[in-house]
Amino acid sequence: MRRREFIKFSVGTAAAASIAPRAVAQAELKEVRVGYQKNGVLVIARQQAALEKHFASQCIEVKWVEFSSGPPMMEAMNVGSVDFGAVGDSPPVFAQAAGAAIVYAAGQPITNGQGILVPKDSPIRTIADLKGKRIGFTKGSSAHNIVVQTLETASLTYADITPVYLTPPDAGPAFANGSIEAWAIWDPYFAIGETKQGGRILINSRDVTRTNSFYIANREFAKNHGAVLQQIVDVTTAAGKWAEQHRDEVAKSLAAITGVPLDIQTVAANRANFVVGPVTDDIVATQQGVADRFYKLGLIPKPIVIRDIVWRNPAA
Structure with missing residues (x-):
């Protein structure tokens, strides 16, 4: 050949x-x-x-x-x-x-449908009030990013809160009975917490980040x-x-x-x-920002x- x-x-x-x-x-x-x-x-x-x-x-x-x-x-x-x-x-x-x-x-x-809830009668009124509080969310979820970026807007660090890692089915009851003082979550759990579990919206995610x-x-x-x-x-x-x-x-x-x-x-x-x-x-570019922030932390x-x-x- x-x-x-x-x-x-x-x-x-x-x-x-x-x-x-x-x-x-x-x-x-x-x-x-x-x-x-x-x-x-x-x-x-x-x-x-x-x-x-x-x-x-x-x-x-x-x-x-x-x-x-x-x-x-x-x-x-x-x-x-x-x-x-x-x-x-x-x-x-x-x-x-x-x-x-x-x-x-x-x-x-x-554009909407996720954020951080607090009980309706909670003294937490601003992001700064989250300092020292127990915040429930699913580790590694979108709610995790919302917590991190929300804290940054008030010059708080991740070390300023007590993260409580919970799945949505576990976080709902914990929020309702006061075991956690704030709950970072997405719909439909966000809507459940707001309408059925006595929640008040502290922050909508769109107000702090894309x-x-x-x-x-x-x-x-x-x-x-x-x-x-x-x-x-x-x-x-x-x-x-x-x-x-x-x-x-x-x-x-x-x-x-x-x-x-x-x-x-x-x-x-x-x-x-x-x-x-x-x-x-x-x-x-937006997602790269999330990754870079998580690595830095x-x-x-x-x-x-x-x-x-x-x-x-x-x-x-």
Whole structure:
């Protein structure tokens, strides 16, 4: 075989070898596992069976897995138990710092629906009053970031409070019985605390910082099933556009799927943002700020670069 023909053959064989595993993986995909919480666009997509309808012709089933918060979802995604899911800004930062196999697939600005609650009769009236207080929130969640950035606005440090790490189902009763003096949380728990558990809004997150939520995918899933991932993002985006125009129906869907009362989900739906879009440079910059802040405070063990794990559809 002449040298030129050998090189051509070798390159072609190598290319085929690199493509073959991914092609086989695409062909073997039978199920997509989606992680969701008690809010947001994915709950609506589930209620509408939007993904199930879309993938029916491809013989791909959809399995829904509920989580109480983002950190355990990131753990599940890292080990490959979940392929795709929605979380706030902090969980992927902690996950990336721990070397988790995740990528950012899409983004969504948060304009309302999370903040810090105190009891209605609490003497806490300003952010400065949080000094020395017990604040409950889920470690590694978006609420964690809200606490950190809220304290900074009053020149307080993380050491000025007593963080009490609680999942939302545990934090609610702790807030109601006075075991914690403030609660950093997101909807629908934010609305539950406000309307059912005697809470008063001390701060809305939008008053102290810009925040985003994200649609995260397992890294190997994104690598091996990029076309499917793009379809998931597209269907989710369409569900978000529908939700923006049908908030009453959204509240009913959220209540039906989550079991949270309709009046609570109505409050949450009316103040939520459902627009899903790409992870823009602006979103990356905001998220990088979260990561840098957490590293400076010693909350994550090493600096990270958000852009390193932003997924771009190679076919786009």
